[in-house]
Amino acid sequence: MEKIRVEHLDFYYGNYRALSDVSIAIEEREITALIGPSGCGKSTFLRCLNRMNDTIRGTRVNGKVLLDGQDIYHRNTKVVELRKRVGMVFQRPNPFPQSIFSNVAFGPRVLGLMNRRDLASIVEESLRGAALWDEVKDRLNEDALSLALGQQQRLCIARTIAVKPEVILMDEPCSALDPIATLQIEELMQSLKTKYTIVIVTHNMQQAARVSDFTGFFWMGKLVEADVTDSVFTRPQKKLTEDYITGRAG
Amino acid sequence: MSRYRMQRLGFALLTLISLVVVAPILAVIGIILVEGMGAISWEFITAMPFDGMKQGGIFPALVGTLLLTLGTAVVAIPIGVGGTIYLAEYARDTLVTRCIRLAIVNLAGIPSIVYGLFGLGMFVLFLRMGTSILAGALTLAIMTLPVIISTAEESLRSVPTEFRTVSASLGGTRWQGIRYIILPQALPGIITGIILGLLRAAGETAPILFTVAAFFLPRLPQSPFDPTMALPYHLYVISTQVPGMPIHIQHGTALVLLALVLSMNLFATIIRSYFRRRRQW
Numbered sequence: 001m002e003k004i005r006v007e008h009l010d011f012y013y014g015n016y017r018a019l020s021d022v023s024i025a026i027e028e029r030e031i032t033a034l035i036g037p038s039g040c041g042k043s044t045f046l047r048c049l050n051r052m053n054d055t056i057r058g059t060r061v062n063g064k065v066l067l068d069g070q071d072i073y074h075r076n077t078k079v080v081e082l083r084k085r086v087g088m089v090f091q092r093p094n095p096f097p098q099s100i101f102s103n104v105a106f107g108p109r110v111l112g113l114m115n116r117r118d119l120a121s122i123v124e125e126s127l128r129g130a131a132l133w134d135e136v137k138d139r140l141n142e143d144a145l146s147l148a149l150g151q152q153q154r155l156c157i158a159r160t161i162a163v164k165p166e167v168i169l170m171d172e173p174c175s176a177l178d179p180i181a182t183l184q185i186e187e188l189m190q191s192l193k194t195k196y197t198i199v200i201v202t203h204n205m206q207q208a209a210r211v212s213d214f215t216g217f218f219w220m221g222k223l224v225e226a227d228v229t230d231s232v233f234t235r236p237q238k239k240l241t242e243d244y245i246t247g248r249a250g
Numbered sequence: 251m252s253r254y255r256m257q258r259l260g261f262a263l264l265t266l267i268s269l270v271v272v273a274p275i276l277a278v279i280g281i282i283l284v285e286g287m288g289a290i291s292w293e294f295i296t297a298m299p300f301d302g303m304k305q306g307g308i309f310p311a312l313v314g315t316l317l318l319t320l321g322t323a324v325v326a327i328p329i330g331v332g333g334t335i336y337l338a339e340y341a342r343d344t345l346v347t348r349c350i351r352l353a354i355v356n357l358a359g360i361p362s363i364v365y366g367l368f369g370l371g372m373f374v375l376f377l378r379m380g381t382s383i384l385a386g387a388l389t390l391a392i393m394t395l396p397v398i399i400s401t402a403e404e405s406l407r408s409v410p411t412e413f414r415t416v417s418a419s420l421g422g423t424r425w426q427g428i429r430y431i432i433l434p435q436a437l438p439g440i441i442t443g444i445i446l447g448l449l450r451a452a453g454e455t456a457p458i459l460f461t462v463a464a465f466f467l468p469r470l471p472q473s474p475f476d477p478t479m480a481l482p483y484h485l486y487v488i489s490t491q492v493p494g495m496p497i498h499i500q501h502g503t504a505l506v507l508l509a510l511v512l513s514m515n516l517f518a519t520i521i522r523s524y525f526r527r528r529r530q531w
């Protein structure tokens with residue numbers, strides 16, 4: 001099943017065209033990796049999928065992004081609703097400077113869930129889902145910033161899934177983490193993919209090859225190649241892709 | 251000279267300078283404490299003045315200052331904090347908002363006597379409030395607003411943008427992000443600004459001179475439309491306008507004003523550390 005379909009997407013920061021004519025289909029409950037050199041537009045593309053670019057002034061979008069067939073850039077789309085369905089995990093672990101519990105409970109609370117018992121069960125479920133529960137179950141009221149970075153990032157993932165999204169966007173979620181924490185996140189992604197559609201931006205080619213089912217290669221605002229991960233890494237169709245993944249370009 | 255000695259000399263110099271800064275403050279507090287302590291009694295604080303203010307207490311002035319500060323807080327806090335949230339979190343950078351910012355910065359630099367004259371013209375005369383607590387509190391509030399707004403804006407801006415982004419990415423509205431994530435982090439700073447502003451209001455004489463303060467009025471105000479005595483003005487009066495005033499009464503009055511201001515300061519510090527510890531929902 002196709003979860004997201006992007007058709008002829010152009011994106012502008014003022015007059016600067018950061019994405020041109022990007023079309024890609026993203027499968028449900030798969031991990032799609034986006035790779036490419038710095039500044040090629042991966043983050044920009046990712047933010048187009050939950051309209052986080054809306055908050056940046058002077059930006060403009062052409063083309064369509066269909067989520068379950070509905071164009072998210074249609075003027076009837078409620079952006080707040082969209083972001084509940086398409087969650088996001090950022091590059092730097094960024095828990096709120098509050099307790100572990102409050103961090104995970106934030107999403108459900110803004111949705112209007114106030115009952116302490118329901119909240120507690122969502123928090124537990126989300127922390128389990130993010131493979132963090134056993135490490136923090138006895139210290140839910142401690143400051144989230146007292147956690148190690150890798151734990152903080154998993155807390156951010158828990159915070160995201162507490163909203164029960166359908167899609168999770170991850171922008172280089174491991175780039176601030178050590179190898180062990182990175183491995184934990186990668187394992188976590190494998191378990192998350194049974195429930196969620198995941199799109200991950202990564203600079204780490206091995207990571208893309210290890211975790212993803214489908215890979216898109218961006219170059220200077222264009223999607224050069226997008227295919228099943230195995231094919232991209234073993235039989236790339238374009239010379240540019242081959243040069244990049246073998247380290248000759250970028 | 252060796253680097254080592256250089257450093258020792260530097261330290262000595264800096265210590266000396268900080269002593270120079272602190273010494274006058276300590277001297278003022280010390281003198282007022284020593285000279286004024288004798289005047290302080292339960293009666294001094296709770297009795298009406300009589301015999302040309304040479305006897306009795308300062309009760310109406312104390313109550314007047316408390317009421318004025320309260321009135322200032324009631325007017326200035328909602329407008330100041332609300333306006334700041336708008337300016338810092340919602341308003342775009344347009345000519346209008348720039349003018350507003352410029353006005354606030356300039357307002358902060360206006361001498362307090364000008365506020366007093368403005369209050370006289372605007373509230374007392376034009377709006378026909380008369381010399382009253384209402385007119386005085388409004389005047390003090392206007393004087394306090396720039397302090398509240400500039401510190402509050404500073405503390406809102408010091409909260410990383412990232413948290414606003416994260417809140418939005420979780421489906422929170424702009425207001426929910428502000429209410430539950432941004433404000434709790436900015437609150438200690440905002441409270442500091444509020445207290446600083448109110449402290450200034452409580453201690454000022456010029457703005458209340460024409461708008462509310464009574465020379466001698468040995469009874470408590472009955473409504474916001476009554477004038478009242480106030481501590482700073484009372485201190486001025488008994489120090490300069492009443493011949494033969496016993497000096498310990500002057501020092502005693504100064505001591506009460508000082509204690510009031512310092513205890514508000516202490517209160518602010520306590521609230522601040524309380525909110526620092528408890529940045530929860």
Ligand SMILES: Nc1ncnc2c1ncn2[C@@H]1O[C@H](COP(=O)(O)OP(=O)(O)OP(=O)(O)O)[C@@H](O)[C@H]1O
Nearest residue numbers: 013016018036037038039040041042043044045056
């Ligand atoms: N807020 C912005 N305003 C203007 N230009 C921007 C903005 N954000 C990104 N850009 C530009 O758009 C282009 C794509 O940026 P983007 O962040 O999407 O790249 P990226 O592929 O994620 O890079 P990286 O791997 O370094 O994160 C870059 O040239 C960048 O300078």
Ligand SMILES: [Mg+2]
Nearest residue numbers: 042043044171
């Ligand atoms: Mg990026």
